[in-house]
Amino acid sequence: MSEGGHDFAEMYAEGIPPWQIDRPQPEVLQLIENGKFESPVLDLGCGTGDNTIELARRGLVVKGLDAVLEALRRARQKTEQAGLKQSPEFILGDALRLAESGLKARTVLDCALFHTFSDEERETYIRGLEAVLSPRGRLHILSFSELETRQPGPRRLSLSEITGSFGAGWRVEDSVRCRYWDRVRPDGAHAWRVSFVRE
Ligand SMILES: C[S@@+](CC[C@H](N)C(=O)[O-])C[C@H]1O[C@@H](n2cnc3c(N)ncnc32)[C@H](O)[C@@H]1O
Numbered sequence: 001m002s003e004g005g006h007d008f009a010e011m012y013a014e015g016i017p018p019w020q021i022d023r024p025q026p027e028v029l030q031l032i033e034n035g036k037f038e039s040p041v042l043d044l045g046c047g048t049g050d051n052t053i054e055l056a057r058r059g060l061v062v063k064g065l066d067a068v069l070e071a072l073r074r075a076r077q078k079t080e081q082a083g084l085k086q087s088p089e090f091i092l093g094d095a096l097r098l099a100e101s102g103l104k105a106r107t108v109l110d111c112a113l114f115h116t117f118s119d120e121e122r123e124t125y126i127r128g129l130e131a132v133l134s135p136r137g138r139l140h141i142l143s144f145s146e147l148e149t150r151q152p153g154p155r156r157l158s159l160s161e162i163t164g165s166f167g168a169g170w171r172v173e174d175s176v177r178c179r180y181w182d183r184v185r186p187d188g189a190h191a192w193r194v195s196f197v198r199e
Contacts, residue, residue, distance in 0.1 A: 002116065003017075003116055003153075003154050008067065008068050008071075009067075009068045009070070012068050012070040012071055012074075013070060016183070017047075018152065018153070018182045018183045018184050019047060019112055019180075019182050019183075020047065020048050020074075020183065021050065021181055021182060021183060022048070022050060022078075023050055024050045024051045024053075024054040025050075025051060025111055025142065025180065025181060026178075026179070026181065027142055027176075027178045027179070027180075027191070027193050028051045028054065028055075028109065028111060028140075028142070029054070031140055031193075031195075032054070032055065032058055036107070036138060036140065036195065037055060037058075037060055037107045037109075037138075038060075038106040038107050038137075038138070039060045039061035039062070039106060039107075040060075040061045040062070040063070040104065040105050040106060040107075041055055041060050041061065041062040041063070041105060041106070041107045041108070041109060042062070042063050042065065042103060042105035042107070042108045042109070042132060043055065043062060043063070043064040043065070043088075043108075043109045043111070044065055044095045044098075044108060044109065044110050044113050045065070045066055045067075045095055045110065045111070045112065045113030045116070046064030046065060046066050046071070046072075046075060046090065046111075047066060047071050047075070047111075047112075048071050048074040048075050048078060049064050049071075049072075049074070049075025049076075049078055049079065049088065049090065050078070051109060051111055052064035052075065052088045052090070053075070053078055053079055053082050053084070053088060055088070055109075056079075056084050056086055056087060056088040057082065057084055059086070061086070062088045062089075063088065063089045063090070063091055063103070063105075064088055064089070064090045064091070065090075065091045065092075065093045065095060065103075066090070066091075066092070066093075067092070067093065067094050067095070069092055072090045072091075072092055075090050076090055095113060095125060095128070096117075096121055096124050096125055096128065097128065098125070098128025098129060098131055098132050099127055099128045099131040101128075101131075101132065103132045104132055104134065105132050105133055105134070105137060106133075106134050106137045106138075107137060107138045107139075107140070108129060108132065108133055108137070108138070108139045108140070109140050110139065110140065110141045110142070111140075111142045111180075112142055112143065112144070112154070112180060114141050114143050114157075114162070115143040115144050115154045115155050115156070115157050116154050116155070122165050126165065126166060130169065130198070133198045134198070135198055135199070136197060136198065136199070137197070137198045138173065138195055138196065138197055138198075139170075139195070139196040139198065140193065140194075140195050140196075141162060141192075141193070141194045141195075141196075142178070142180055142191055142192070142193050143157050143162055143180075143191060143192050143194070144156050144157065144180060144189055144190070144191055145157065145158070145159070145177070145190045145191050145192045146158045147177070147190035148189045148190035148191070150185065150189075152184065153182075153184075153189060157192065159175055159192050159194070162175075162192060162194050163175070163194060166196060169198065169199050170196045170197075170198060170199070171196065171197045171199055172194060172195070172196055173195040173196060173197050174194075174195050175192060175193065175194040175195070176192070176193050177190070177191075177192065178191050178192070178193045179191055
């Protein structure tokens with residue numbers, strides 16, 4: 001479980017990690033505006049919860065899952081400060097063990113998680129997604145792209161590498177070049193947003 005060779009728990013313990021921007025990603029806001037989320041939503045690798053909280057603010061029933069307790073502590077603190085009518089639920093868990101989690105979703109958000117996995121882990125992850133996502137449900141992936149050559153950061157993926165990881169039963173609804181905003185690049189990192197529909 002690492003980002004560019006660094007352990008996630010250590011990165012949270014050291015302070016504010018580069019991805020913690022304390023606001024939702026613009027690309028996620030665009031998806032919300034376009035009606036591309038349906039409840040229940042699962043935000044995998046939710047970090048400190050900015051996207052999860054925004055989804056709840058918009059009236060969606062949402063759970064955020066992360067493997068690092070400190071990330072969830074920050075997410076819960078932000079939720080308290082947000083004063084929402086309906087709060088998201090934050091769960092400590094492993095996105096590589098979704099198949100046995102009992103979780104169910106109509107929409108899954110993967111914002112900067114998929115690109116952290118090894119090739120082998122990807123296969124396990126996709127089998128888990130198949131267990132949690134309902135038929136005709138959507139999966140949105142936001143991943144660093146090969147066009148982002150600056151360090152630091154995670155592994156970079158091409159569009160064909162992302163779409164090619166998903167086999168039969170997954171349809172690409174759309175894919176766009178976009179930015180993933182972080183704390184180290186004032187213009188954001190080059191990224192892909194790929195949306196899949198589960199058939
Ligand atoms: C790059 S951060 C992105 C966080 C958040 N989605 C965002 O965009 O702000 C990746 C997150 O995934 C979490 N993570 C990594 N591997 C995980 C796993 N196997 N299961 C659950 N969470 C994981 C990390 O702890 C970290 O919070």
